[in-house]
Amino acid sequence: MSLRIVEEEMDPEIKELIEKGFDKTKVLKVSLPKPGAVVQRNVDALLTGFKYVVKPMRLTIDYPYKAVEYPEGYRGMFRVDDNKCVGCSLCDVVCPADAIRLVLKDKKKVPVINWGRCIFCYFCVDICPVEAFETTKYHDAVFTRFEDMLTTLEEFTKRPEDYVPMRKIGKRYKVVIDEYRGLRYEPVG
Numbered sequence: 001m002s003l004r005i006v007e008e009e010m011d012p013e014i015k016e017l018i019e020k021g022f023d024k025t026k027v028l029k030v031s032l033p034k035p036g037a038v039v040q041r042n043v044d045a046l047l048t049g050f051k052y053v054v055k056p057m058r059l060t061i062d063y064p065y066k067a068v069e070y071p072e073g074y075r076g077m078f079r080v081d082d083n084k085c086v087g088c089s090l091c092d093v094v095c096p097a098d099a100i101r102l103v104l105k106d107k108k109k110v111p112v113i114n115w116g117r118c119i120f121c122y123f124c125v126d127i128c129p130v131e132a133f134e135t136t137k138y139h140d141a142v143f144t145r146f147e148d149m150l151t152t153l154e155e156f157t158k159r160p161e162d163y164v165p166m167r168k169i170g171k172r173y174k175v176v177i178d179e180y181r182g183l184r185y186e187p188v189g
């Protein structure tokens with residue numbers, strides 16, 4: 001019964017070869033793709049390419065006309081509360097970029113910062129035993145002179161937006177994980 005089904009389902013060309021005396025264990029059929037299918041695949045590839053020529057897909061955004069909304073916990077510029085600071089110098093010691101300098105205030109050493117050197121690692125913030133640093137998400141700062149990046153103590157005790165001009169940003173976007181593209185940007189607000 002099962003042999004008869006196999007015989008019925010056998011490819012007619014192979015069946016013919018076997019009937020002509022070929023060893024059926026050595027008959028192999030190689031199917032070449034139909035010419036129509038090859039053409040279709042090429043047309044599909046050209047259409048895909050054309051689609052991205054007409055409507056290019058960007059993986060980056062056009063900063064500063066567009067900018068990404070920083071997520072919670074983003075390491076932006078920060079300030080020091082000189083009243084909290086106990087002058088232990090740990091922030092200066094731990095800074096890997098040599099961005100912190102200590103200045104004397106009422107016989108106590110308190111930090112000032114060089115924004116041109118800071119790499120925003122937050123080692124200083126984390127190590128401070130009295131949590132004297134107040135962090136922000138502020139980061140789109142514009143300095144026109146190198147000297148402006150070296151803060152005075154008066155400046156470093158202020159919030160950065162109160163003494164550093166901010167770059168003009170067109171529109172904020174949030175990053176969304178996209179199954180097909182990897183990343184996608186959606187307008188905020």
Ligand code: SF4
Binds near residue numbers: 099118124125
């Ligand atoms: S954030 Fe890092 S690089 Fe910047 S001042 Fe603190 S320790 Fe130095």
Ligand code: SF4
Binds near residue numbers: 084092109124128130
């Ligand atoms: S680690 Fe904190 S307490 Fe110590 S000097 Fe720096 S800011 Fe002041």
